[in-house]
Amino acid sequence: MAGMSPSERRLQKELMSLIKEPPPGVSVDTNIAEQNLLHWVIHMEGAAGTLYEGERFQLQFKFSNKYPFDSPEVTFIGNNIPVHPHVYSNGHICLSILTDDWSPALSVQSVCLSIVSMLSSCKEKQRPPDNTFYVKTCNKNPKKTKWWYHDDSV
Amino acid sequence: MANYSAGDDKGYEEEIRLLLGYPLMKRCVKNGCVFFKGSIEIDNEDYKVSIEEHPEHGFVLELSPELKNLQQDFSDIMQQQKLTSVISYLDSLRTYIQSKIPAKNPVNHCDIYRQVLYEYSEFTKFYLNLKCCYLAYELNKINITTVDEQNREHSVEIHIDYANVHKIFCIAEYDLPLEKGYFKATSSLRETYDKFVGLVELLQPFFDLMGVFDSCCHILDPVPQKRMYNYRRILIGENLSLIVTVDPFNVTRIPEIKFLGPQRQVEALRTKMNNNLEKWDQTNDTFTEILLLLGMDHFPEKIVDLNEKEDILVGTGDCSICFSSRLNGKLPEVVCKNEFCENYYHVDCLYEWLMAVNARKFFTEVIGNCPNCEKSISCPIPSV
Numbered sequence: 001m002a003g004m005s006p007s008e009r010r011l012q013k014e015l016m017s018l019i020k021e022p023p024p025g026v027s028v029d030t031n032i033a034e035q036n037l038l039h040w041v042i043h044m045e046g047a048a049g050t051l052y053e054g055e056r057f058q059l060q061f062k063f064s065n066k067y068p069f070d071s072p073e074v075t076f077i078g079n080n081i082p083v084h085p086h087v088y089s090n091g092h093i094c095l096s097i098l099t100d101d102w103s104p105a106l107s108v109q110s111v112c113l114s115i116v117s118m119l120s121s122c123k124e125k126q127r128p129p130d131n132t133f134y135v136k137t138c139n140k141n142p143k144k145t146k147w148w149y150h151d152d153s154v
Numbered sequence: 155m156a157n158y159s160a161g162d163d164k165g166y167e168e169e170i171r172l173l174l175g176y177p178l179m180k181r182c183v184k185n186g187c188v189f190f191k192g193s194i195e196i197d198n199e200d201y202k203v204s205i206e207e208h209p210e211h212g213f214v215l216e217l218s219p220e221l222k223n224l225q226q227d228f229s230d231i232m233q234q235q236k237l238t239s240v241i242s243y244l245d246s247l248r249t250y251i252q253s254k255i256p257a258k259n260p261v262n263h264c265d266i267y268r269q270v271l272y273e274y275s276e277f278t279k280f281y282l283n284l285k286c287c288y289l290a291y292e293l294n295k296i297n298i299t300t301v302d303e304q305n306r307e308h309s310v311e312i313h314i315d316y317a318n319v320h321k322i323f324c325i326a327e328y329d330l331p332l333e334k335g336y337f338k339a340t341s342s343l344r345e346t347y348d349k350f351v352g353l354v355e356l357l358q359p360f361f362d363l364m365g366v367f368d369s370c371c372h373i374l375d376p377v378p379q380k381r382m383y384n385y386r387r388i389l390i391g392e393n394l395s396l397i398v399t400v401d402p403f404n405v406t407r408i409p410e411i412k413f414l415g416p417q418r419q420v421e422a423l424r425t426k427m428n429n430n431l432e433k434w435d436q437t438n439d440t441f442t443e444i445l446l447l448l449g450m451d452h453f454p455e456k457i458v459d460l461n462e463k464e465d466i467l468v469g470t471g472d473c474s475i476c477f478s479s480r481l482n483g484k485l486p487e488v489v490c491k492n493e494f495c496e497n498y499y500h501v502d503c504l505y506e507w508l509m510a511v512n513a514r515k516f517f518t519e520v521i522g523n524c525p526n527c528e529k530s531i532s533c534p535i536p537s538v
Contacts, residue, residue: 006476006478006481006503007476009476009477009478010476010477010478013467013477013478014467014477017467068475068476069475069506069507069510103525103526103528104474104475104503104507104525105474105475105497105524105525105526107467107477109467
C-alpha cells in the first residue's frame, strides 16, 4: 500500500474487509470498485422476516478524496428502489449519518448496516409524503439537500 | 590593409602565424568581407572573438557578452594605432584582456587528493578493528564500519569537502542518538574518526539498555529500532503501551515514561510509578529498575499476529479515523477517555476532524466530541 494517500489506504482496507468478511446480505461489486476506488456499487438483500424479504437493491457509494473527513454520497440505484418512508423514488436516502451526523469513525460497513436496519424496521411500505415535489426539485447530489430528520423510529 | 589572396607569400605566412599563435581563430570570407572568428586563450580561459576586416574602419571587433564592457575601450585605442596585421591586433587584444581581467588562481586539487589518499592509507593501516572501510571512487566520501566491544556494528560516512580545504573531513551520516550537526569538520581523518569512536564508546550503556528493550519487549515504535532513537514504545497490555525515553549519555537517570491507553489503566499505572519513584537506584541495572518502577516482573513478550491483523478493519490500537496504525511514521496517541469507547486516534487525524467541525481551541488543545462515542475528547494541537 505504499504511495497511497491515507484516504486511499483506508478505502482499500475497507474494500478488502468488505470482500473478505461482508455483513449478512451485503456484497460489494469488486469490478466497479477496483476500476475506481472512489466509486462503489453494493448489492443488498432485504433481510429475512422484514417487508423487504427476497428483494434485491443496489447502493451506490461515491467518495471524495477528503474521505473519511467528508461523508460518502450514498444513493439507491437500479430498477428496484425500496419503497420506504425515508427513501425517495430517485434513490435519495434521508438518513442523518450520511450528512449532519457523519463521523469519520463510521465506515461503508456501518453505513450499510444502518441502511439494512432502517429498511428492516419499516412497518408499512410507502414513499415519503413529499416524494413527488422533492424528486422534481432536488439536486442530483443528496448531500446538497437540507434534510429534516422527522422520524427516528423508522 | 592586408588584402591578400591565396598564392600570395605574405598571405601564406600570415595564415601560418595565425595558426601557430591563435589556433582557435579561423579566417573566413562572407559576402566579400574577411572575418576572423573563433576564440583566444588567456590564462586557461577561452574568450570568443570575432573580427571583421573592414575596408574603411580597419579591424572591427566583437567580443563575447562577458567582455562587452572592454570592447569599446579597446576599439578606441586601436583606432589610433591603425594596425594592418590581424596577428598584431590579436596580440594587443590579448595583452589588453590580460591587463583587465585578473588571472584566477587555479586550485591545485592534485595536492589535496594526494593528502586525502595519504590520510586514508595511513588510516587503514592504523586501525585494526575496522569491519569495512572504503573510499568512494570520486574521493568525496569514506564509509567505515566498526565493531564495538559487544560485537555491535556501527557505520559512519565521512564526507570530504574540497571547498573547505582546511577542514576537509566531516562526519555526515551516522546512526547515533545525536542531533544533526553534532560533529564539526576537521582537517584530519583520524581525528574525525576518533571523535566518532569515542562517542560510540561513551554510548555503550545506552546501546546495552536499548538492546535489552528490543530483545525482551514488544516494541511498537520505532520500527526498525535504529540506534538514533532514544525512545521505545512498548506494548504492556492489549490496549496499553508506554513510551520510555532515555538520556543516551546518562542511562542510569530515571527515564521519561509516558503511558498511552485507556485513562483508568493509565492513571493506575502512573500512581504506582509515582509511588516507586523514590526507590530508584542509580547503581542498579537500569532495565531492572524500570520494571521495579512500574511494579512489573517482566514486559509482555513479543506478539506475532500479523496474519490475523490483516482481516480486521480496525485493529486494537489502530486509529479509528484512518484505520491504520502508522501514519507519517507516527502511531495513534490520543485515546478516548470514555471507558466504553477507548478508541485510538492519530493526533493529526483527530485534529483535522475536530477543526472541520469547528471544535474549540483551548490553549494547546482542541476540545470536541469523540468521532466514535460523541463524548468529550481533547486533542493536542500538532506541532508543524
